[in-house]
Amino acid sequence: MSRRIAVLGGGLSGLSAAFHLSRRFPDALIRVFEQSDRVGGWVSSERVEVQNERGDSASMLLEHGPRTIKPSAISILELTQLLGLRSSVIAVPESSEASKNKFVYLPQTGRIEALPTSISSAIMGPFRSIGFPGFPMELFKKSNRPKGVEDESLHDFVQRRFGDKIANTLASAVMHGIYAADARKLSVRAVFPSGWGIEDAGDGSLIWGMPRYQGPSVEIDGELAEMYTLLHKMAVFSYKNGLGSLTEGLRDNLAQNPNVSVHLNTTVTSIDDTRLTLSGSTDKEFDATHVVSSIPLPKLESVLGQGALPHLTANSASSVTVFNFVFPVPPSELHPPGFGYLVPRPTDGYESSSTGMLGVTFDSCTLSMQDSPGAINNFTKLTVMAGGPFPRVANTDDVLEELRQHFGLKEMPKPVLTRVHHLKDCIPTPHVGHVERLKELKDAVSEKWGGRFELMGAGASGVSVGNCVDAAKAVGQNW
Numbered sequence: 150m151s152r153r154i155a156v157l158g159g160g161l162s163g164l165s166a167a168f169h170l171s172r173r174f175p176d177a178l179i180r181v182f183e184q185s186d187r188v189g190g191w192v193s194s195e196r197v198e199v200q201n202e203r204g205d206s207a208s209m210l211l212e213h214g215p216r217t218i219k220p221s222a223i224s225i226l227e228l229t230q231l232l233g234l235r236s237s238v239i240a241v242p243e244s245s246e247a248s249k250n251k252f253v254y255l256p257q258t259g260r261i262e263a264l265p266t267s268i269s270s271a272i273m274g275p276f277r278s279i280g281f282p283g284f285p286m287e288l289f290k291k292s293n294r295p296k297g298v299e300d301e302s303l304h305d306f307v308q309r310r311f312g313d314k315i316a317n318t319l320a321s322a323v324m325h326g327i328y329a330a331d332a333r334k335l336s337v338r339a340v341f342p343s344g345w346g347i348e349d350a351g352d353g354s355l356i357w358g359m360p361r362y363q364g365p366s367v368e369i370d371g372e373l374a375e376m377y378t379l380l381h382k383m384a385v386f387s388y389k390n391g392l393g394s395l396t397e398g399l400r401d402n403l404a405q406n407p408n409v410s411v412h413l414n415t416t417v418t419s420i421d422d423t424r425l426t427l428s429g430s431t432d433k434e435f436d437a438t439h440v441v442s443s444i445p446l447p448k449l450e451s452v453l454g455q456g457a458l459p460h461l462t463a464n465s466a467s468s469v470t471v472f473n474f475v476f477p478v479p480p481s482e483l484h485p486p487g488f489g490y491l492v493p494r495p496t497d498g499y500e501s502s503s504t505g506m507l508g509v510t511f512d513s514c515t516l517s518m519q520d521s522p523g524a525i526n527n528f529t530k531l532t533v534m535a536g537g538p539f540p541r542v543a544n545t546d547d548v549l550e551e552l553r554q555h556f557g558l559k560e561m562p563k564p565v566l567t568r569v570h571h572l573k574d575c576i577p578t579p580h581v582g583h584v585e586r587l588k589e590l591k592d593a594v595s596e597k598w599g600g601r602f603e604l605m606g607a608g609a610s611g612v613s614v615g616n617c618v619d620a621a622k623a624v625g626q627n628w
């Protein structure tokens with residue numbers, strides 16, 4: 150019998166899984182089931198037209214979800230090539246100010262300060278009270294990973310090597326930026342997989358271990374090698390029309406394949422072996438030979454039934470409020486040139502924050518090529534991420550007031566455009582022990598379905614866009 154493949158979820162993971170499966174098994178019948186009325190999941194790009202009081206106008210691209218990709222994500226370079234998106238790639242060179250200048254909000258100074266780029270800058274200037282003596286002392290600290298420990302929180306890992314101040318400030322800020330989560334809740338093995346390897350390579354020291362550590366090697370050939378060479382000196386990249394180009398490119402590509410169909414407004418409500426029950430669609434069932442689930446793991450539990458598989462609800466997920474602003478002034482009148490800034494955990498605890506701000510991206514510095522020529526002379530786009538572990542998220546006026554304080558401005562210009570999106574449970578939080586639990590979960594899936602059911606998506610494969618597409622490429626390898 151030829152393969153009938155069901156893909157649960159039409160986010161980036163599900164769409165790219167369908168794409169790679171259709172290349173791997175050209176004769177297979179592939180159905181993607183997506184509960185909402187659009188594909189893309191958290192990927193959501195919007196083009197807007199703005200105008201200032203003088204009548205200058207511009208077309209600008211806003212991202213409500215992910216905005217940039219690391220060029221080390223080889224699977225995305227490949228997808229870019231295969232979808233014919235190469236000419237729309239825009240990249241931020243490592244040497245640019247947008248890449249080099251990253252900031253952290255320091256409660257001690259009440260301002261945003263440039264993140265140290267060397268040990269000397271970490272122990273002098275505004276970071277002295279945080280970086281000293283933690284950074285230099287790490288070089289001399291003995292190996293201190295407790296024996297028999299299989300995992301620990303990212304916070305504990307950083308604290309063990311660099312001390313409280315660096316863990317509370319820098320590590321917490323970075324984890325706010327990537328996971329919108331409390332570093333004390335995140336598994337170091339999951340969020341920094343090379344961390345323990347680097348520590349081992351440095352006989353306990355991360356600073357000594359960094360140059361000695363050899364990560365897994367990648368082999369790249371042909372046209373991809375050319376693209377890799379072009380992009381590997383870039384800090385991050387995106388597309389002229391944003392990351393939506395990827396999911397729309399996938400959608401359009403799949404639409405041309407008569408063996409593949411994407412069913413919107415179709416929720417998978419239960420699965421019996423490999424027979425799916427659907428709601429919202431005219432077809433009430435789909436009898437598959439193979440199933441790929443890219444939906445969040447807790448949602449899979451409600452599809453399969455409580456207790457059907459272990460650990461599906463072991464991790465929580467962060468909810469994030471995304472504020473996109475366009476201001477009628479050039480970026481130089483608002484903030485320093487750079488990538489943006491992150492906000493550490495407040496010293497008095499999450500309850501004490503009035504706005505719940507996690508971080509801000511200076512989108513006009515990094516992604517101005519997405520906007521009409523000259524837009525940067527009259528307008529600034531920036532994005533504020535808030536929520537995650539904070540119990541409250543402020544209204545727009547309070548967020549603007551906090552930006553004013555962080556930028557040290559007398560007055561904050563009124564935005565010409567504001568978008569606010571509340572993204573519920575949008576980033577999974579891999580808690581300590583995640584790697585081991587995930588292995589047990591995958592073993593249970595393999596035992597139950599004999600290899601005909603595969604788990605992927607941000608909850609199972611890692612949250613970055615690159616993680617999602619890497620996993621999509623690997624799906625069905627053993628079918």
Ligand SMILES: Cc1cc2nc3c(=O)[nH]c(=O)nc-3n(C[C@H](O)[C@H](O)[C@H](O)COP(=O)(O)OP(=O)(O)OC[C@H]3O[C@@H](n4cnc5c(N)ncnc54)[C@H](O)[C@@H]3O)c2cc1C
Pocket residue numbers: 157158159160161162163182183184185188189190191192213214215216217218219415416417418443444445448452469471572575576605606607608611612613614615617
């Ligand atoms: C605000 C934000 C900023 C981010 N920034 C970056 C970034 O800059 N760079 C980066 O690399 N990563 C970033 N990420 C992470 C990355 O965007 C996500 O991890 C990734 O998009 C997840 O894709 P996915 O397809 O696995 O999951 P989702 O996007 O969650 O897709 C799952 C899909 O399944 C559907 N679904 C759920 N249940 C069912 C059901 N029962 N039946 C049918 N369909 C169902 C949902 O509607 C959804 O469309 C960011 C994430 C967020 C939220």
